[in-house]
Amino acid sequence: MWIYYNPNPAGRNVGDCSVRAISAALDVDWETAYDLVCSAGFDMCDMPDSNGVWGAVLRKHGFYRSSIPNYCPDCYTAEAFCNDHPFGIYVLGFDGHVATVIDGDIYDTLDVSKDIPQYYWYLKEGTNYGI
Secondary structure, three states: OEEEOOOOOOOOOOOOHHHHHHHHHHOOOHHHHHHHHHHHHHHHOOOOOOHHHHHHHHHHOOEEEEEOOOOOOOOOOHHHHHHHOOOOEEEEEEOOEEEEEEOOEEEEOOOOOOOOOOEEEEEOOOOOOOO
């Protein structure tokens, strides 16, 4: 199920999907997530919304990247992913977007349940975020 999630303190929806996803996945406020992503971007000399930058933030906090199963890469929706992963914390990477799944629910400002994720990040059970 999709749950509207916008932690932006001004209520803006400003192309900050990586910040929103980090906020939800790490259970931190928008400002903390923004700082984590911008600091990583500065260190890597790349933009904060770059896949490599927000991915590095997730990796630093105990997440692992994995591929979407290849049996139906063009028809495996975020909704199907949620049904297959009813427990845990995941960050789904789409073409130009990112959203967080927590215990089978999608947290985002957009309902991406019918969209096709390209890959995902997952937090191993019992992992401490390290924040």
